[in-house]
Amino acid sequence: MAASAAPCAGHRQGRRQRLELLGLAAVAALLLSRPDLATLAAGLGLFLWGMTLLEDAIKRLSGGTLDRWLHTATSHPGRAIGVGALATALVQSSSLITLLAMSFVSAGLVALPGAIALLFGANLGTTTGAWLIASFGLRFELAHYAMPLLALGLLGRYRLSGSLAGIAGLLLGIGLLFLGIDFMKLGFEAWQDGIRLDGLAGDRSWHWPLFVLVGVVATVVMQSSHATLLLTLTALASGQLSYLPALAIAIGANIGTTVTAVLGALSAGIAARRLAGAHVIFNLVTAAVALILLVPLASLVDIVAELVGLAETAWPLKLALFHTMFNLLGIGLMLPWISRLADLLERHFPEPARLPLTQARHLDSAALNHADTAVSAMEQECRRLERRAYHLLCTAILLPSAEVIGHPPQRSTVEARIEPDAWPLVNARYHDRIKPLLAEILAFQARIDVPLTEAQQHQLEALQARSLRMVEAVRFGEVLQRSFLRHAAPVSPLREAHDDLRLAVAIGLNRLAEGEEGLAITAPIEEIRGHWQNELAKRLREHHLDPWLASSLMNDLHQASRLAAALAEPTPARS
Template sequence: MNDIFSLFIIYISLFLFGMTVMRQGLIQLQGRKLSVILQKAVDHPGKGMLLGAVVTALLQSSSAVMVITVGLVASKVISFRHSIGIILGANIGTVITLEILAFDLSWLIFPLLLLGVPLIMTKSQLLFCTGCFLFGFSSIIVAMHGFEALAYPLSSVPAVYDWLLTANSHEVVSITIGILLSAVIQSSSAVTAIAMSFMNETLLTLPGGIGIMLGANLGTCATAWLSSLGGSKESKLTAYAHIWLNLFGIFLFFPFIQLFAAIVGNLGSSPAQQLAHATLIYNVICSLIVFPFLEPFSKFLQWIHRTPLTEYPLK
């Protein structure tokens, strides 16, 4: 049993390592351009939402974009109210990873490694960053197949089996599991990818997977919150906004998880694709609902956290 859990932890580490290598390659390639791009979103929340989605899709990490955004707000480059649009976009952009991983990409592992490893050893920054992206992505694919290979061995452990049964029958439990796992791993994509692997092996139902996904989106907010500690009141409000937006999503979708699962169950040929589509639909709907009410939402946050700000209204 210890060997199974050790392998599981190794595959989680490999998944996070792959995402980190991909992200670092892209960040080095762009230099400070990412911060400049986000700065340009300051004049309109709609532009911020779009750029937040694009930058997050490139970095494959909403947490990284949130940390950058919190830093820009703390340095007063971006106002708190305009940062909300970036947060909405970041929630949408992070889904790209899951949509890609929902397909069987095992045939890409060796070609990506054969191309990526030599490129990492080159002195050219462009080739090095390209190699990081290819090597990191291949590591993520290997980790995904590792999750699927360990799904049945893990389910044979009584504690894990009971956990799966409870998650399948009680949405509150599945959401709680998602929150805890994401808060520890610090990656909603990794937690949702694990759920996708268990679903592909018919060990986790779609409603259970959706519950874990909802919780994972909230649990990953811990990264931005930790980065805001010791910062300005505006940066703390930005982190709180990320938390409240994901809380809103949970309260909005929780009563309809079964209905939502029945709908998205017809949108994909595999359980993994269905959960990936559910994640995309969930984040798009939540962002579109909140977007017209950014001004009242920002005032609500200032009121509930007793942090009044003097800022111009949203354009």
């Protein structure tokens, strides 16, 4: 049955590829027959490409500065809104700020209410794109400025490295944005005598939801509200689109931005899904209010435009003003409800009651988008691995972890009766709880592909080194446990030495948990090792100990020393 399913899947894939090729051929034929559409499509492609390069360059040049700035800002809702708006205005990408906020929430760096406020600010900040395009992009021949930027960006991108290459990427992205805007202007000018979008407009109320839907679909397809607004502004400026439909499309573009958050949350954890839900609710509520009040808001825009000295026919600038005003209205409506919204989302997206023991809790894919969140996720998961290793090492020396961690271990606990059947085998627990989690940690670290500061790189190296040392110690503990269980009987000739050794290891673990390192951890074990090496020689001479048992004890002492050395090994210094 599986064999028959494979050819069917291959057939479906082949049919899909043929349909895609036919679709591309049809689009190519259309663009070849309509140079105006080809110019418009080329401009849109260049604009989206420029946005992608610009976002990537900003992430690389920030070197974690943007991450820390936004993290600090989320302590107060008002500050979070302001910083979210400013950050989005600077990077011209609400998607970047949205994904960053999702990363912070997933990594546990910020609380949900602060991240929600940050998203409110990002929605406001994205309106600056409409202002820039309406103010400059539609008034100047941007291709004239694009060419030197493209030349510098292309040369620098392939000839330079480090931060200079990042600056070159920034110039290349800006140049492509400029060229894309200019191409779209040319496309709409050439299209002026063809299909007219304003023929779809009307004065009836049911027209506005249709244009909102156009804005939603355009933003979802292009994955950029800036691109939708650019198309709308250029169509409005060239007379292809009338004023009120353009306002409705701008409302739809706001709704369409939620798709980025929803798609980002699909592969993320519960916290990111809550934030995506907040983004959807905010944009839907804002859009509904703006659509209901479309005509009154348009009249208010006319009044404000007249007060600030805008011309009556400055439709692109009026659209930018409308875009800002209805986002401000949405923030004003939703700001008092942030805490309740966060509570509602936490109830509807509860944490799972119990995760599988082998599953990582903090290694969310959303955390990979930014340096701080990636390092924080690694740190939290390594701490989980470390706690499991502590418990397993206590199991290896046949002592409850509560008697080892938190207060100095007592000899009376070590000398208590041992029930071998009560202790799970370290080897089985290692394969169930330690190895799978270590594999996830190493795989996550290998996927980190964002610029890291020297301190962040050093922190990741230290976390990995400490985790590997703890796992190595567990493997030594596995060997010790087998010997301790074989000689657990009170009458065993090795019980006395084993009790001394178990207590010494327990003291080392206790000190390690308290933050001590080096000799503080190895000294108790080395002291016991030296004592029993002398004692073994004496008992062998006096025939009080079997040579076979003596060799077993020597091996146990050696394994304990290796365990202590693994725990005490200092983190490698960065040269």
